Amino acid sequence: xxxxxxxxxxxxxxxFFIDSEFIPKIGETVLGSSWYPKLGGKGANxxxxxxxxxxxxxxxxxxxxxxxxxxxxxxxxxxxIDLNYIKHINTNSGISVAISNSKGDYSAMVVSGANLKISKxxxxxxxxxxxxxxxMLQNEVEEALNIEAAEQAKKRKxxxxxxAAPAKNISQEMYSLVDILLVNEIEASQITNIGTKDFEKMxxxxxxxxxxxxxxxxxxxxVICKKNNKPKKISSYKVNVKSAHGAGDFFAGIxxxxxxxxxxxxxxxxTANKKTAEFISK
Amino acid sequence: MKKLSVLGIFVxxxxxxxxxxxxxxxxxxxxxxxxxxxxxxxQSVAAGKAGAKVNLITKVGDDDYGKMAFxxxxxxxxxxxxxxxxxxxxxxxxxxxxxxxxxxxxxxxVPGAAGALTIEDINNAKDVIKxxxxxxxxLEAPIDVVVHALKIAKENNVTTILNPAPSAxxxxxxxxxxxxxxxxxxxxxxxxxxxxxxxxxxxxxAGEILDLGVKNVVITLGDSxxxxxxxxxxxxxxxxKLGEKVIDTSGAGDAFNGxxxxxxxxxxxxxxxxxxxxxxxxxxxxxxGTANSMPQRDEIDKLL
Numbered sequence: 042x043x044x045x046x047x048x049x050x051x052x053x054x055x056x057f058f059i060d061s062e063f064i065p066k067i068g069e070t071v072l073g074s075s076w077y078p079k080l081g082g083k084g085a086n087x088x089x090x091x092x093x094x095x096x097x098x099x100x101x102x103x104x105x106x107x108x109x110x111x112x113x114x115x116x117x118x119x120x121x122i123d124l125n126y127i128k129h130i131n132t133n134s135g136i137s138v139a140i141s142n143s144k145g146d147y148s149a150m151v152v153s154g155a156n157l158k159i160s161k162x163x164x165x166x167x168x169x170x171x172x173x174x175x176x177m178l179q180n181e182v183e184e185a186l187n188i189e190a191a192e193q194a195k196k197r198k199x200x201x202x203x204x205a206a207p208a209k210n211i212s213q214e215m216y217s218l219v220d221i222l223l224v225n226e227i228e229a230s231q232i233t234n235i236g237t238k239d240f241e242k243m244x245x246x247x248x249x250x251x252x253x254x255x256x257x258x259x260x261x262x263x264v265i266c267k268k269n270n271k272p273k274k275i276s277s278y279k280v281n282v283k284s285a286h287g288a289g290d291f292f293a294g295i296x297x298x299x300x301x302x303x304x305x306x307x308x309x310x311x312t313a314n315k316k317t318a319e320f321i322s323k
Numbered sequence: 324m325k326k327l328s329v330l331g332i333f334v335x336x337x338x339x340x341x342x343x344x345x346x347x348x349x350x351x352x353x354x355x356x357x358x359x360x361x362x363x364x365x366q367s368v369a370a371g372k373a374g375a376k377v378n379l380i381t382k383v384g385d386d387d388y389g390k391m392a393f394x395x396x397x398x399x400x401x402x403x404x405x406x407x408x409x410x411x412x413x414x415x416x417x418x419x420x421x422x423x424x425x426x427x428x429x430x431x432x433v434p435g436a437a438g439a440l441t442i443e444d445i446n447n448a449k450d451v452i453k454x455x456x457x458x459x460x461x462l463e464a465p466i467d468v469v470v471h472a473l474k475i476a477k478e479n480n481v482t483t484i485l486n487p488a489p490s491a492x493x494x495x496x497x498x499x500x501x502x503x504x505x506x507x508x509x510x511x512x513x514x515x516x517x518x519x520x521x522x523x524x525x526x527x528x529a530g531e532i533l534d535l536g537v538k539n540v541v542i543t544l545g546d547s548x549x550x551x552x553x554x555x556x557x558x559x560x561x562x563x564k565l566g567e568k569v570i571d572t573s574g575a576g577d578a579f580n581g582x583x584x585x586x587x588x589x590x591x592x593x594x595x596x597x598x599x600x601x602x603x604x605x606x607x608x609x610x611x612g613t614a615n616s617m618p619q620r621d622e623i624d625k626l627l
Contacts, residue, residue: 057337057416057418059416059418059431059433060433061431061433064346064431065420065429065430065431066429067343067422067427067428067429068427068428068429069429069430070429070430070431070432070489071430071431071432072431072432072433072434073418073431073432073433074433075433075435076413076415076416076418076433076435077413108387133355136339136355137349138337138339138418138420139349140418140431146346146347147346147347148344148345148346148347148348148349149344149348149349149350150339150341150344150349150350150351150352150420151349151350151351151352152339152340152341152351152352152353152354152355153351154355207349207351227347227348
């Protein structure tokens with residue numbers, strides 16, 4: 042029996058994936074070649090990533106009462122994720138569309154639906170937090186929910202990992218509850234308001250707000266910074282990218298699963314970096 | 324009453340409302356709505372609601388969206404004998420990203436099962452084309468399949484309507500197969516040497532389309548109206564003055580084509596048919612949606 046568990050509070054989306062030679066710009070209608078549905082949402086994706094690595098995951102989330110929710114729950118049932126904290130509420134399930142080309146570029150839109158109505162009450166239950174080592178958060182739910190979850194975790198001496206994706210303004214209150222912050226280059230630029238591509242400067246700035254900062258830079262590697270330390274660059278693995286979609290969620294899962302097991306921050310980054318390179322070249 | 328057959332595609336319209344994302348960007352949108360779409364399907368629904376005896380030739384997947392198509396055809400009296408169900412392909416979808424504030428859109432259409440319509444599918448539906456008096460199609464289905472169907476219609480003295488949407492290059496032999504060519508202003512511009520934006524442009528360039536070999540050209544000009552020309556006469560029909568009642572023009576072209584074909588089935592003359600379709604399409608713009616915005620017949624009869 043695996044006693045290490047992670048609570049993920051986050052989104053579940055029904056993703057429409059569309060393969061299209063051209064990604065439509067404003068005013069354009071393009072012909073796509075195929076489409077397929079997928080279980081998505083950063084909360085669900087990161088839960089799946091962790092669960093596959095043998096971590097016990099409890100996912101706190103919500104789906105609607107519609108044809109999409111039955112697909113989503115059926116897909117989640119194929120994993121080992123604990124689904125007892127997912128509520129069916131009387132609204133639409135979260136939905137997203139991602140239009141991507143064969144080079145791995147994409148553009149996407151998310152309509153959050155039920156994810157904006159996840160109940161805070163679930164977070165008050167002690168049984169949810171039993172044997173939990175980490176709380177994992179993203180930015181696809183209301184910040185008030187993230188803050189409540191982080192406060193409940195802190196009360197129980199549980200550490201808080203936040204992947205601040207997609208980029209949104211983060212309140213001081215939220216920053217103060219986060220132990221490890223993970224962002225990609227676009228999110229780092231947006232939340233720091235640093236216009237230049239000086240990611241070490243961004244990492245340093247963010248490390249004044251949270252203890253540990255990770256900025257993933259795609260093919261340019263990763264920058265990490267611990268509070269009161271200098272930023273450090275970790276280079277990437279050169280691979281042929283097939284699709285970068287979901288790479289952030291994959292990285293987050295691998296990093297946290299390793300960190301829980303070995304408590305070695307830098308080594309866990311190196312492992313996540315390497316595994317993510319394999320993931321995107323598949 | 325005379326019969327109408329339509330060849331075209333059905334897709335599920337997935338409408339996402341929000342700022343339109345750039346490449347590499349994920350946008351948090353405001354709202355999401357699924358509805359029936361595809362020009363051929365919408366035009367059949369319009370014809371069914373306008374009172375035509377209509378059969379649609381298309382292909383859907385064996386899935387929820389395919390079921391959605393059959394549901395709407397049942398509600399709107401569209402014959403489904405030749406709505407094929409593919410076991411291999413999913414029903415097509417159109418991802419429609421819409422910015423409500425600016426009116427901008429970005430669309431990706433995946434024809435899915437309808438994109439896999441074959442010449443054999445048309446041959447199997449030969450009788451339904453032969454036994455109709457009007458055949459209506461567009462350019463969303465595979466073009467070789469569309470052309471094959473137009474040939475069958477013509478060989479059997481069926482009157483043909485081609486709504487050339489989206490506009491695409493057609494070989495010379497195709498135009499003489501067309502009795503009524505019904506582009507909107509931007510589609511019409513694709514086939515002529517200049518740009519058509521209004522009534523004057525339409526009358527200036529319509530002759531170039533007739534020279535390609537079609538018998539009649541009917542150019543829809545949005546809120547200004549409809550321009551018709553053939554080798555003996557022409558007519559401009561102004562649009563209804565609807566002003567602020569216009570809330571959603573998507574599907575207006577489909578409303579026009581479906582109801583125009585219906586009117587021709589009823590032996591209405593060309594001008595009369597244009598007047599009927601002009602009112603039908605006008606009313607459709609006062610409601611939200613495409614297939615769901617098509618008026619019922621009695622609403623039009625009251626206004627005529």
